[in-house]
Amino acid sequence: xxxxxxxxxxxxxxxxxxxxxxxxxxxxxxxxxxxxxxxxxxxxxxxxxxxxxxxxxxxxxxxxxxxxxxxxxxxxxxxxxxxxxxxxxxxxxxxxxxxxxxxxxxxxxxxxxxxxxxxxxxxxxxxxxxxxxxxxxxxxxxxxxxxxxxxxxxxxxxxxxxxxxxxxxxxxxxxxxxxxxxxxxxxxxxxxxxxxxxxxxxxxxxxxxxxxxxxxxxxxxxxxxxxxxxxxxxxxxxxxxxxxxxxxxxxxxxxxxxxxxxxxxxxxxxxxxxxxxxxxxxxxxxxxxxxxxxxxxxxxxxxxxxxxxxxxxxxxxxxxxxxxxxxxxxxxxxxxxxxxxxxxxxxxxxxxxxxxxxxxxxxxxxxxxxxxxxxxxxxxxxxxxxxxxxxxxxxxxxxxxxxxxxxxxxxxxxxxxxxxxxxxxxxxxxxxxxxxxxxxxxxxxxxxxxxxxxxxxxxxxxxxxxxxxxxxxxxxxxxxxxxxxxxxxxxxxxxxxxxxxxxxxxxxxxxxxxxxxxxxxxxxxxxxxxxxxxxxxxxxxxxxxxxxxxxxxxxxxxxxxxxxxxxxxxxxxxxxxxxxxxxxxxxxxxxxxxxxxxxxxxxxxxxxxxxxxxxxxxxxxxxxxxxxxxxxxxxxxxxxxxxxxxxxxxxxxxxxxxxxxxxxxxxxxxxxxxxxxxxxxxxxxxxxxxxxxxxxxxxxxxxxxxxxxxxxxxxxxxxxxxxxxxxxxxxxxxxxxxxxxxxxxxxxxxxxxxxxxxxxxxxxxxxxxxxxxxxxxxxxxxxxxxxxxxxxxxxxxxxxxxxxxxxxxxxxxxxxxxxxxxxxxxxxxxxxxxxxxxxxxxxxxxxxxxxxxxxxxxxxxxxxxx
Numbered sequence: 001x002x003x004x005x006x007x008x009x010x011x012x013x014x015x016x017x018x019x020x021x022x023x024x025x026x027x028x029x030x031x032x033x034x035x036x037x038x039x040x041x042x043x044x045x046x047x048x049x050x051x052x053x054x055x056x057x058x059x060x061x062x063x064x065x066x067x068x069x070x071x072x073x074x075x076x077x078x079x080x081x082x083x084x085x086x087x088x089x090x091x092x093x094x095x096x097x098x099x100x101x102x103x104x105x106x107x108x109x110x111x112x113x114x115x116x117x118x119x120x121x122x123x124x125x126x127x128x129x130x131x132x133x134x135x136x137x138x139x140x141x142x143x144x145x146x147x148x149x150x151x152x153x154x155x156x157x158x159x160x161x162x163x164x165x166x167x168x169x170x171x172x173x174x175x176x177x178x179x180x181x182x183x184x185x186x187x188x189x190x191x192x193x194x195x196x197x198x199x200x201x202x203x204x205x206x207x208x209x210x211x212x213x214x215x216x217x218x219x220x221x222x223x224x225x226x227x228x229x230x231x232x233x234x235x236x237x238x239x240x241x242x243x244x245x246x247x248x249x250x251x252x253x254x255x256x257x258x259x260x261x262x263x264x265x266x267x268x269x270x271x272x273x274x275x276x277x278x279x280x281x282x283x284x285x286x287x288x289x290x291x292x293x294x295x296x297x298x299x300x301x302x303x304x305x306x307x308x309x310x311x312x313x314x315x316x317x318x319x320x321x322x323x324x325x326x327x328x329x330x331x332x333x334x335x336x337x338x339x340x341x342x343x344x345x346x347x348x349x350x351x352x353x354x355x356x357x358x359x360x361x362x363x364x365x366x367x368x369x370x371x372x373x374x375x376x377x378x379x380x381x382x383x384x385x386x387x388x389x390x391x392x393x394x395x396x397x398x399x400x401x402x403x404x405x406x407x408x409x410x411x412x413x414x415x416x417x418x419x420x421x422x423x424x425x426x427x428x429x430x431x432x433x434x435x436x437x438x439x440x441x442x443x444x445x446x447x448x449x450x451x452x453x454x455x456x457x458x459x460x461x462x463x464x465x466x467x468x469x470x471x472x473x474x475x476x477x478x479x480x481x482x483x484x485x486x487x488x489x490x491x492x493x494x495x496x497x498x499x500x501x502x503x504x505x506x507x508x509x510x511x512x513x514x515x516x517x518x519x520x521x522x523x524x525x526x527x528x529x530x531x532x533x534x535x536x537x538x539x540x541x542x543x544x545x546x547x548x549x550x551x552x553x554x555x556x557x558x559x560x561x562x563x564x565x566x567x568x569x570x571x572x573x574x575x576x577x578x579x580x581x582x583x584x585x586x587x588x589x590x591x592x593x594x595x596x597x598x599x600x601x602x603x604x605x606x607x608x609x610x611x612x613x614x615x616x617x618x619x620x621x622x623x624x625x626x627x628x629x630x631x632x633x634x635x636x637x638x639x640x641x642x643x644x645x646x647x648x649x650x651x652x653x654x655x656x657x658x659x660x661x662x663x664x665x666x667x668x669x670x671x672x673x674x675x676x677x678x679x680x681x682x683x684x685x686x687x688x689x690x691x692x693x694x695x696x697x698x699x700x701x702x703x704x705x706x707x708x709x710x711x712x713x714x715x716x717x718x719x720x721x722x723x724x725x726x727x728x729x730x731x732x733x734x735x736x737x738x739x740x741x742x743x744x745x746x747x748x749x750x751x752x753x754x755x756x757x758x759x760x761x762x763x764x765x766x767x768x769x770x771x772x773x774x775x776x777x778x779x780x781x782x783x784x785x786x787x788x789x790x791x792x793x794x795x796x797x798x799x800x801x802x803x804x805x806x807x808x809x810x811x812x813x814x815x816x817x818x819x820x821x822x823x824x825x826x827x828x829x830x831x832x833x834x835x836x837x838x839x840x841x842x843x844x845x846x847x848x849x850x851x852x853x854x855x856x857x858x859x860x861x862x863x864x865x866x
Contacts, residue, residue: 011440019491020435026495030379037382040389045302046343047396048151048335052469054144055090055107057120059083061139063132064099064813067784072096078130079103079139082123088116098684109464117143136816150186150294152307154314155330155664156323157290162276165291166190168323173293175317179309181301186294188670189283191276195248195820195829199270201811201837201847207264209257210850211810214266214831215817217256221245222818222829245820248274251829270834274820277830280685281668282639285330287646290664292332300394307336332662332693338621341696342400351540353377353407358547361415362555363562369422372497376414376488377407378540383484384477398470402477409453410481413446413489421497431501435494443490450486454479515552519545619697619705620729625649625690625712626671628724635685639667641723642688645716649690652715656708659700662693705729785841797862799849807849812838 019026061075076094080103084092088111094103107116121141128138154172156165166187173185197214204210227239245251251272257264266272283290297306317323354374361370381403393399420442424434457475460468522545529538547555581590627645629638646665653660671689694705706729713727742759746752756776787808789801809815814832821827837843849862 012436013440013443013490016439016443016490016494017436019495020432020498023495023499026492030492033379033383033386036389037384037386040385041382043302044385044389045300045394046304046339047297047394048303048338050396050398050470050473051299051394052466054466055109055111055113055116056144057105057107057113057117057141058144059101059103059105059120059124059139059141061101061131061135062099062137063101063135066099068096068098071099071101074132075101075139076103078127079124082127083120086116086119086123109466109468113143117141150333151297151303151335152295152310152331153333154293154295154310155285155290155332155662156293156327157285157288157330158326158328160327162190162289162291165289166193168327169291169293171322172313172317175313175322176293176295176310179306179313181298181306181309183296183298186296187291188281188294188666189289189291191279191281193822193825193827194275194277195251195827196273196275196814197251197266197270197817197829197831198273198834199831201833201843203269204850205848207257207269208259208850209264209269211807211815211831213256213850214269215815217254217266218251218818218829218831221254222820248272248820279635279668281666281670282635282642283667283670284643284646284665285332286663287643287650287665288328290330292664303339304336307334330662332664332691333622337696338397339395342397343395346400346403347535348539349404349407350377350381351543353411354540355543355547357411357415361418362551363559364419364567369418369497369501372418372493372500373411373414375496376485376493377411379492380410380481380485380488383488384481387480387484388477396473398473399477402474403481405474406478406481406485410485413450413486414493416442416446417489417493418497421494421501425501431498435498439490439494446489447486450482454482510552510556512552515548519548522548619700620709621694621705622730623692623694623705623709623712624728624730625692625716626726626728627688627690629686629688630722631686633686635668638686638688641720642667642690645688645720645723645725646690648716649692649712652712653692653708656703659694659703659705659708660692661695664691664693665689666691799862804849807847808844811844811847 059079061079063071063075066074072094076096079101080092080094083089083103083105086105088107089105090108091106092103093106094101105116105120107113124139124141131139154176156168156172158165160168169187169190173187176182176185197218199211199214221243222245223241223243225241225243227241229236229238249272252265252267254266255263256266256269283292285292295306295310297303314329318325323329354377357377358370358374361373364370384403388395388399417438420438421431421434424438425431429437457478460475461472462468463471522541526538526541526545529535529541581587625645627638627642629641642665646663649663650657653663665688667688668685671684671687694700709727709729716725716727719725744752744756744759746755760776789804791801794801794804810831811833814830816828817831818829819826820829832838833844833847837847
């Protein structure tokens with residue numbers, strides 16, 4: 001610090017002084033920041049929620065035709081035994097259900113999930129030798145990735161057959177999978193194609209044909225293989241045997257048995273149908289059957305770009321006649337809508353922030369000086385986006401919330417610098433000297449002020465949990481934005497001020513000609529931005545043009561009156577209040593009153609019993625009606641119940657149908673609520689789901705969807721005997737389970753079930769507000785038909801329990817024996833009995849098992865029931 005005289009104190013902040021001495025470099029920094037910051041804002045990947053890493057690995061094993069008890073003993077326990085020693089496990093749970101075992105391994109948050117995934121895969125490999133030999137596929141081991149959820153659903157419906165809808169869906173699936181950002185496309189609402197061999201057990205018995213005869217005949221005929229190379233002269237030619245079936249009709253003409261000159265064709269004992277697997281799901285959109293394509297985005301890719309390309313493909317498909325004009329396409333679960341609205345809100349907030357700041361500063365500093373601070377807002381944002389792009393950032397809901405939150409704080413530094421430079425310049429300092437001295441004087445205070453603000457958010461960066469990973473973007477974004485605003489205030493604002501400052505500009509009225517020309521240029525440029533789709537820039541230019549015209553009309557006069565009259569009165573009033581506050585014992589009274597007010601405010605707030613919730617939520621955009629029938633209910637019965645409930649829901653929504661954008665009903669596979677996504681208890685034949693999507697909030701005309709949710713819950717929950725119904729709103733925030741879980745552990749399964757059912761009954765009759773019905777997450781009581789094998793009789797006939805079980809399983813559940821290729825697609829060939837026999841217990845029990853005796857080699861037949 002050096003003293004030139006009593007009034008001048010020279011203080012230089014090295015960074016600001018460097019900027020003032022190198023203005024051209026600062027201009028280049030501004031140009032680069034605006035250009036690349038805008039590009040980063042456009043190109044940064046955009047998603048609805050942060051893609052967090054959930055430290056959970058799932059092991060799923062499919063073993064069709066087996067009850068939960070067998071699944072637990074044959075699959076879940078051997079896998080748990082090998083997985084349990086893996087290091088870093090926090091909790092290990094398993095769900096043994098009909099046909100499937102699902103094991104969830106939750107790790108500590110500090111464990112590398114990729115390394116943990118590999119450790120679990122190694123453990124599963126060790127357990128394979130203890131698993132059943134007839135597993136169709138190996139256990140699937142994968143980590144839970146919340147990005148593996150659809151970002152948009154494309155629903156196809158209309159006056160078309162199921163086969164036609166599937167063909168159109170397959171064509172669109174191939175087109176969607178060409179999009180780089182798309183990970184996969186799932187088709188729901190229809191089952192896969194299948195070649196089914198339906199067999200007559202009585203004809204098989206008469207002709208002495210076994211399931212093994214049919215299986216071997218199909219397997220060994222449906223073959224294409226290379227026979228090697230043959231040398232013909234000077235060249236070699238490859239020998240290839242072509243034997244794969246080209247049409248299902250060929251299969252019926254296969255000879256399945258030749259015994260003593262007698263030939264048995266497949267057509268003699270059954271038929272071949274090229275159709276679909278048994279229905280495991282039904283889907284309706286507004287009561288019409290629908291096939292849905294669920295489009296899943298790759299992790300880290302741009303959601304908006306993905307959805308935009310999906311829309312382009314649908315438009316091209318119409319134009320190129322890939323899909324017919326009368327095919328109805330309905331879009332649901334479009335996550336891009338919320339992202340677009342949030343981006344629009346951010347842009348509008350930035351625009352309004354600039355306008356409000358300019359208006360307020362306009363009154364205190366005049367038009368020209370207020371624009372200096374207004375310019376700091378978008379420049380700070382562009383600099384933040386530039387840094388985010390360099391950090392491989394993603395724009396999501398938390399980032400957008402953080403940007404809007406930071407918007408009100410980032411102008412503070414620019415205001416302090418601008419106001420002080422103006423004050424020094426008004427005292428007579430040369431503008432360059434004023435800028436250097438002011439930045440030297442206020443640099444440390446505003447750096448300290450910004451640092452204290454950042455210090456409050458900095459510890460949140462080390463929040464170690466799933467919630468911490470979800471909220472990690474909030475403190476980091478605020479740190480980036482506020483640091484950017486500090487840089488702009490100390491480097492850019494002083495340079496801009498010294499270049500465009502005009503002494504006495506606040507004391508003279510603006511020139512009409514120049515103002516009109518500038519406003520006209522802004523409006524023309526705004527029109528260009530509107531035509532190119534950059535609405536926020538056009539809106540900002542229109543706002544500045546209007547402010548300029550208003551300034552010409554009356555704002556400049558208002559500013560002069562405000563500074564000369566009102567501001568003088570305000571300063572005098574404030575001065576009198578300060579003198580009063582410092583008089584004698586008044587400071588102690590003010591401090592005591594303030595402290596007392598704080599105590600009263602806290603007491604009033606907590607005495608009002610404020611509502612506490614995990615994540616803030618507003619009126620839901622969608623409502624799920626979850627339906628569960630008694631276990632083992634056939635999917636056809638469940639579907640009929642769902643149609644009745646769908647009609648009821650339509651009646652309840654009828655007064656407000658204008659608020660409903662779509663209503664999707666799913667039965668069976670895919671009927672999974674938001675809270676069931678990671679439980680392994682997915683869709684089943686006894687489950688259904690009705691999803692009600694509403695229009696955007698601004699189109700609801702003040703009608704609350706929460707009221708609609710309450711109306712649905714009051715009318716549906718508990719209204720149908722034997723049907724469990726739950727009504728849920730859209731879940732906000734990171735993935736979680738139910739709001740409250742009661743876990744009851746014990747070694748004796750029977751006692752555990754008794755206690756659990758007793759506790760559930762007590763809670764359901766307790767009248768606790770908010771409980772719709774406590775449910776047990778364990779499916780018990782599934783009806784079974786138990787078959788007891790007389791081992792002695794079976795062995796006398798040369799049969800084993802395994803042979804008998806395999807015969808029953810093949811007859812009822814069926815058996816995949818080969819593959820049928822249709823173009824690029826490959827479908828399973830399944831062998832089973834006709835439905836009229838397989839769903840008739842008497843016919844199943846009366847069938848004869850045909851086998852070849854291992855001792856004599858002779859063909860034998862043995863009645864199953866004897």
